[in-house]
Amino acid sequence: AIETHGLSRTYERGEDNAVDALVDVDLAVEAGERIGIMGTSGSGKSTLLNLLGTLDQPTTGTVWLDGIDPSTLDDDARSRLRNRKIGFVFQQFNLIPRMTAEQNVALALIPRGVDRATRHERAREVLADVGLGDRIDHHPNELSGGQQQRVAVARALVTEPPILLADEPTGQVDTETSERLMDLFADLNEQLGLTIVIVTHDPTVEDHVDRTVHLSDGHVVDEASYAGA
Amino acid sequence: AIETHGLSRTYERGEDNAVDALVDVDLAVEAGERIGIMGTSGSGKSTLLNLLGTLDQPTTGTVWLDGIDPSTLDDDARSRLRNRKIGFVFQQFNLIPRMTAEQNVALALIPRGVDRATRHERAREVLADVGLGDRIDHHPNELSGGQQQRVAVARALVTEPPILLADEPTGQVDTETSERLMDLFADLNEQLGLTIVIVTHDPTVEDHVDRTVHLSDGHVVDEASYAGA
Numbered sequence: 304a305i306e307t308h309g310l311s312r313t314y315e316r317g318e319d320n321a322v323d324a325l326v327d328v329d330l331a332v333e334a335g336e337r338i339g340i341m342g343t344s345g346s347g348k349s350t351l352l353n354l355l356g357t358l359d360q361p362t363t364g365t366v367w368l369d370g371i372d373p374s375t376l377d378d379d380a381r382s383r384l385r386n387r388k389i390g391f392v393f394q395q396f397n398l399i400p401r402m403t404a405e406q407n408v409a410l411a412l413i414p415r416g417v418d419r420a421t422r423h424e425r426a427r428e429v430l431a432d433v434g435l436g437d438r439i440d441h442h443p444n445e446l447s448g449g450q451q452q453r454v455a456v457a458r459a460l461v462t463e464p465p466i467l468l469a470d471e472p473t474g475q476v477d478t479e480t481s482e483r484l485m486d487l488f489a490d491l492n493e494q495l496g497l498t499i500v501i502v503t504h505d506p507t508v509e510d511h512v513d514r515t516v517h518l519s520d521g522h523v524v525d526e527a528s529y530a531g532a
Numbered sequence: 533a534i535e536t537h538g539l540s541r542t543y544e545r546g547e548d549n550a551v552d553a554l555v556d557v558d559l560a561v562e563a564g565e566r567i568g569i570m571g572t573s574g575s576g577k578s579t580l581l582n583l584l585g586t587l588d589q590p591t592t593g594t595v596w597l598d599g600i601d602p603s604t605l606d607d608d609a610r611s612r613l614r615n616r617k618i619g620f621v622f623q624q625f626n627l628i629p630r631m632t633a634e635q636n637v638a639l640a641l642i643p644r645g646v647d648r649a650t651r652h653e654r655a656r657e658v659l660a661d662v663g664l665g666d667r668i669d670h671h672p673n674e675l676s677g678g679q680q681q682r683v684a685v686a687r688a689l690v691t692e693p694p695i696l697l698a699d700e701p702t703g704q705v706d707t708e709t710s711e712r713l714m715d716l717f718a719d720l721n722e723q724l725g726l727t728i729v730i731v732t733h734d735p736t737v738e739d740h741v742d743r744t745v746h747l748s749d750g751h752v753v754d755e756a757s758y759a760g761a
């Protein structure tokens with residue numbers, strides 16, 4: 304499903320201010336696997352996830368999505384690849400303020416050429432799956448933080464993508480709601496073979512993944528040398 | 533420090549769509565106390581915190597801040613009261629995108645009439661306290677999610693307010709960074725008598741507060757009747 308080789312990302316900020324956010328990351332995720340990514344704040348987790356999701360370009364190294372290197376594609380082809388293969392849950396949600404929960408979720412189905420009635424029907428179904436059946440007509444500013452996060456999760460899942468990349472999808476919700484979301488991911492993994500890469504600070508998520516990759520200052524560290532393990 | 537009596541908040545949405553976010557909450561927080569607020573997603577935690585912080589007005593009931601009822605003041609007097617007494621950490625950070633971390637934090641000292649050089653010096657000190665000494669000239673979009681959150685915490689603390697109202701201040705950071713923030717709050721509580729009200733989903737925060745208030749569907753429930761306790 305996803306593979307990286309020698310992946311690095313440096314943010315240039317003029318003079319000698321550059322930040323090496325990610326250094327020399329080799330990663331292989333099989334189709335249907337569930338991988339956790341943990342690490343201290345600022346260790347490069349979101350940077351890695353953005354590169355895996357083709358939302359950013361590596362400084363050096365390569366990413367392969369089902370054998371395709373996105374950097375060889377033009378912008379249109381790259382966003383078509385992304386729309387077909389990846390559901391993304393952003394750390395800061397990125398919901399559209401003037402749209403309702405239902406509209407925000409249905410929007411994700413437009414690139415798939417799904418008709419309007421079906422888009423909205425599927426949006427309502429997935430919102431019910433994340434426990435928001437009674438908030439479908441609320442705008443983001445009429446929802447709590449955790450509810451907004453669940454709308455973002457619903458939007459990522461509504462297209463039934465083969466790969467889910469989720470950046471702390473349970474960071475704003477309570478333990479009970481978090482378990483409910485993780486169970487939903489597990490069902491989709493078992494029934495549809497969904498490949499899952501999830502960034503988290505929550506140690507209980509380790510119970511829901513096959514293995515966990517630990518990042519420290521942009522480097523992948525093995526379990527033993529990771530101070531926080 | 534803070535007291536509420538019969539506090540309720542209903543969000544009107546036309547027709548029969550109203551949401552009773554908070555119902556009949558009686559709460560008393562002594563000066564220097566540390567209180568946690570927990571509850572499932574959508575149970576009214578942020579609504580309660582916004583009312584305690586005079587950022588919103590109750591539908592019924594009263595809030596007293598050191599004996600003053602903010603609803604009896606005009607807008608200017610209410611924001612002066614807020615600036616003098618409260619440091620607020622928002623759930624969604626609310627940083628100013630075109631300002632650096634240092635500028636975002638220094639800005640909070642302008643209503644206090646502090647001169648520019650001192651504002652920036654104090655901003656750098658508090659940013660170092662939250663572990664961001666090497667990111668002071670980064671804009672929010674050049675910071676990770678957890679780093680942005682820590683800038684928001686620094687901005688709430690830089691004015692050395694008597695009361696800190698924090699809405700999931702450690703939701704975006706790892707366990708280690710979270711402990712560091714909670715220790716910082718504990719130091720300020722012991723040394724300056726800081727009163728702390730903290731909304732959280734993190735059960736380990738219970739070790740850092742004197743008592744925890746549990747909300748369920750807008751109601752305060754006692755420990756025993758709270759399903760998740």
Ligand SMILES: Nc1ncnc2c1ncn2[C@@H]1O[C@H](COP(=O)(O)OP(=O)(O)OP(=O)(O)O)[C@@H](O)[C@H]1O
Nearest residue numbers: 445447448449450543553573574575576577578579
């Ligand atoms: N402007 C609004 N209009 C209508 N309903 C609203 C509005 N703002 C919040 N709500 C509703 O009020 C309830 C309480 O929201 P609140 O933000 O206080 O929850 P919370 O306990 O902070 O949840 P979370 O843990 O997800 O942040 C929610 O059900 C939410 O949908």
Ligand SMILES: Nc1ncnc2c1ncn2[C@@H]1O[C@H](COP(=O)(O)OP(=O)(O)OP(=O)(O)O)[C@@H](O)[C@H]1O
Nearest residue numbers: 314324344345346347348349350674676677678679
């Ligand atoms: N545009 C940018 N310019 C400069 N530095 C950046 C930029 N974006 C991120 N960084 C830096 O890169 C590092 C990695 O950021 P990243 O967002 O990947 O961290 P993270 O592991 O997701 O952290 P968190 O758990 O706080 O979300 C951080 O130190 C951050 O300050």
Ligand SMILES: [Mg+2]
Nearest residue numbers: 349394676677
């Ligand atoms: Mg991140």
Ligand SMILES: [Mg+2]
Nearest residue numbers: 447448578623
């Ligand atoms: Mg909230």
